[in-house]
Amino acid sequence: MPSLKDLRVRIASVKSTQRITSAMKMVAAAKLRRAQDSAEQARPFAERMERMLASVAGSVADGAGAPPLLAGTGKDDTHLIVLVSSDRGLCGGFNTNLARFVRTHTRALIREGKTVKLYCVGRKGFGQLRSEFGENIIEVREDVAKPAPSFPAARDIALELAALYEQGAFDVCTLVYNKFVSVLTQTVTPLQLIPFAIEDSASADDGAAATSEAIYEYEPSEEKILTELLPRNLAVQVYRAILESFASEQASRMTAMDNATRNAGDMIDRLTTNYNRTRQAFITKELIEIISGAEAL
Amino acid sequence: MIEGRVEFELVSPESLLLSEAVEMVVVPGDQGDFGVLPGHAPMISTIRAGVIHVYAGGSVQRRIFVAGGFAEVTPERCTVLAEEAMVVGDMDRGVIEQELRDLSEDADDASDEEELEFTQARLQVARAKLKAIDEPLYQ
Numbered sequence: 001m002p003s004l005k006d007l008r009v010r011i012a013s014v015k016s017t018q019r020i021t022s023a024m025k026m027v028a029a030a031k032l033r034r035a036q037d038s039a040e041q042a043r044p045f046a047e048r049m050e051r052m053l054a055s056v057a058g059s060v061a062d063g064a065g066a067p068p069l070l071a072g073t074g075k076d077d078t079h080l081i082v083l084v085s086s087d088r089g090l091c092g093g094f095n096t097n098l099a100r101f102v103r104t105h106t107r108a109l110i111r112e113g114k115t116v117k118l119y120c121v122g123r124k125g126f127g128q129l130r131s132e133f134g135e136n137i138i139e140v141r142e143d144v145a146k147p148a149p150s151f152p153a154a155r156d157i158a159l160e161l162a163a164l165y166e167q168g169a170f171d172v173c174t175l176v177y178n179k180f181v182s183v184l185t186q187t188v189t190p191l192q193l194i195p196f197a198i199e200d201s202a203s204a205d206d207g208a209a210a211t212s213e214a215i216y217e218y219e220p221s222e223e224k225i226l227t228e229l230l231p232r233n234l235a236v237q238v239y240r241a242i243l244e245s246f247a248s249e250q251a252s253r254m255t256a257m258d259n260a261t262r263n264a265g266d267m268i269d270r271l272t273t274n275y276n277r278t279r280q281a282f283i284t285k286e287l288i289e290i291i292s293g294a295e296a297l
Numbered sequence: 298m299i300e301g302r303v304e305f306e307l308v309s310p311e312s313l314l315l316s317e318a319v320e321m322v323v324v325p326g327d328q329g330d331f332g333v334l335p336g337h338a339p340m341i342s343t344i345r346a347g348v349i350h351v352y353a354g355g356s357v358q359r360r361i362f363v364a365g366g367f368a369e370v371t372p373e374r375c376t377v378l379a380e381e382a383m384v385v386g387d388m389d390r391g392v393i394e395q396e397l398r399d400l401s402e403d404a405d406d407a408s409d410e411e412e413l414e415f416t417q418a419r420l421q422v423a424r425a426k427l428k429a430i431d432e433p434l435y436q
Contacts, residue, residue: 038311041311041312041313042310042311042312044306044308044312044313045308045309045310045311045312045313045378046310048306048308048369048376048378049367049378051369052341052367052369052378055341056341150311151309151310151311151380154310155380215339216339216340216341216369217338217339217340217341218340218341218342219326219327219328219340219341219342219343220327220328220342220343224343225341225342225343225367228343228367229367232367232380235310236310239310
């Protein structure tokens with residue numbers, strides 16, 4: 001049976017934890033709103049880039065001159081998995097889900113006899129995969145989304161990926177990140193970056209794009225534009241993934257902290273009841289002692 | 298679409314910077330400047346570092362510096378994808394000159410070819426910025 005003082009201390013400690021979790025929830029909510037805004041703002045560029053790329057690639061497609069970023073190296077022996085995790089914890093299943101996906105994916109690839117390399121964006125993903133795939137991790141990037149996700153940071157990663165690809169470090173590159181579906185749901189999504197997969201359906205069901213399905217003139221030439229466009233598209237894809245991941249992280253943290261705050265509240269209620277009961281029992285006991293003492297006289 | 302106008306859009310990775318109907322835009326293409334009027338033949342071009350002139354009411358309304366990118370032109374629309382864009386009036390000569398000095402030092406110190414190439418490219422952008430400020434406003 002804990003003493004009254006013990007209970008008081010417990011209640012105070014849970015209360016201060018609750019204060020922290022509710023502050024973190026508030027901060028995450030504010031960051032989430034900003035993250036959603038910037039994700040929204042980044043959409044037009046990505047959409048137009050995709051449209052342009054589709055039309056340029058379409059006209060080069062069968063040509064032998066397609067650059068390797070589009071055509072691939074012709075084999076798929078070495079896979080590079082880029083995982084976008086967070087730098088900080090306390091965000092529920094955000095990093096765990098991501099790491100679990102990458103782990104099963106990597107194991108499957110290794111079973112097939114492929115070589116797998118891992119490129120970690122964010123400290124937490126690295127921490128979770130280090131024990132099993134320590135020697136597969138070729139690079140860890142930290143503080144990418146600090147103070148906020150920026151395009152130059154994404155471009156740096158894309159440039160590094162392109163350079164590695166040129167050196168022949170890998171044949172296929174897949175980006176794995178948490179896609180923001182809603183505040184309550186974030187799904188781990190793989191996206192093949194290299195060789196770049198163009199979605200044909202995107203232009204087909206888009207009415208506006210269909211009307212401008214005219215034959216473009218290219219200046220200087222299709223191949224030149226394509227070689228310029230592809231690395232940039234890589235940067236845009238990475239940027240988009242980082243933005244989505246950042247929004248997911250904040251949403252996930254917000255939900256986790258909301259739960260924690262509620263749990264702390266329940267715990268305080270329970271402890272307070274317990275405290276009052278103990279106190280009453282104590283008073284009753286004292287009264288009985290006094291009364292029985294008086295009766296004995 | 299408004300008759301006699303072309304829809305001009307300037308987009309950066311971070312946001313949609315500008316979207317308006319204008320009379321004409323002059324875009325600094327890699328192969329030389331080109332003007333876009335309504336009904337322009339569809340084309341896609343790369344852009345060098347330079348100034349985009351936006352015309353309305355017969356004169357230049359806006360001058361926007363871009364550090365390269367792509368332009369997509371259709372008969373009714375001109376979309377420019379730029380990684381870096383700023384209004385010419387907002388550019389500060391002192392800052393750019395400082396940048397130019399730093400970069401030329403970097404170019405002298407560059408250890409390998411790749412680094413040199415990268416610095417050279419940035420130097421060119423900085424020079425283009427200076428040129429954009431000095432350029433007389435032709436109407």
